[in-house]
Amino acid sequence: MARRRVVTGIVLAAGSLAGTVAWRRRSARRRDRVDVYFEDGSMVSLTDGSAEASTVLPLARRALETTRT
Amino acid sequence: MDAAQALSDLTEISSQIEAAVVLDADGSALASTLDEQRAPEFTQVVQELLAAVRRASGSDSGELAQAEIATADGSVFLVRDEQRTIAATTGPEPTVGLVFYDLKSCLRSFAQEKPKPRTRKKKAEDDGAA
Numbered sequence: 001m002a003r004r005r006v007v008t009g010i011v012l013a014a015g016s017l018a019g020t021v022a023w024r025r026r027s028a029r030r031r032d033r034v035d036v037y038f039e040d041g042s043m044v045s046l047t048d049g050s051a052e053a054s055t056v057l058p059l060a061r062r063a064l065e066t067t068r069t
Numbered sequence: 070m071d072a073a074q075a076l077s078d079l080t081e082i083s084s085q086i087e088a089a090v091v092l093d094a095d096g097s098a099l100a101s102t103l104d105e106q107r108a109p110e111f112t113q114v115v116q117e118l119l120a121a122v123r124r125a126s127g128s129d130s131g132e133l134a135q136a137e138i139a140t141a142d143g144s145v146f147l148v149r150d151e152q153r154t155i156a157a158t159t160g161p162e163p164t165v166g167l168v169f170y171d172l173k174s175c176l177r178s179f180a181q182e183k184p185k186p187r188t189r190k191k192k193a194e195d196d197g198a199a
Contacts, residue, residue: 031139031140031141031161031162032139032140032141033138033139034122034125034126034136034137034138034139035136035137035138035139036122036125036126036133036135036136037133037134037135037136038126038132038133038134039132039133039134040132044126046125046126052125052126053125055121055124055125056118056121056122056125056138057138057140059114059117059118059121059138060118060138060140060144060145061140061142062114063111063114063115063118063145063156063158064140064142064143064145064158066103066107066110066111066114067087067088067103067107067111067158068087069107
């Protein structure tokens with residue numbers, strides 16, 4: 001009985017950990033985006049994974065690295 | 070106000086801004102908060118970034134006003150006016166509106182440079198003619 005409780009606890013802990021990691025990764029991915037505002041007041045948001053954003057985001061990461069090294 | 074002074078004021082006012090550079094219309098750096106070793110590389114990356122944002126957003130005609138490129142490690146901001154572009158980096162999840170406001174104010178400080186005082190020579194000439 002006690003052994004069963006221990007196994008249940010471990011499974012629950014592992015599940016929580018996996019869920020937390022997955023949630024944090026998803027949140028981090030969602031943060032990566034390019035928001036462009038135009039002079040006429042319009043705006044376009046390019047999300048990570050799109051072809052357009054894939055050319056811009058690596059350059060932004062490089063710019064951040066340059067300022068912090 | 071010169072570019073270096075404007076950037077100095079900017080970093081003093083905005084604690085969120087880690088580094089910034091001001092580019093002229095032709096893309097050359099007018100001033101940077103970075104040291105001489107890192108400033109040229111940062112300027113080059115910003116030039117490439119500006120071109121990439123224009124291509125990605127389809128704004129080849131140059132109507133791009135401002136942009137935020139947000140990553141998990143931080144954000145890069147670009148703000149343009151008729152003559153200059155200012156680029157700045159921040160940490161993750163900055164207060165976007167506040168950073169844009171501070172960058173626009175910095176660019177405006179260039180535009181509000183006082184014109185050189187006019188000489189009084191013309192008035193003297195006019196008085197002589199009268």
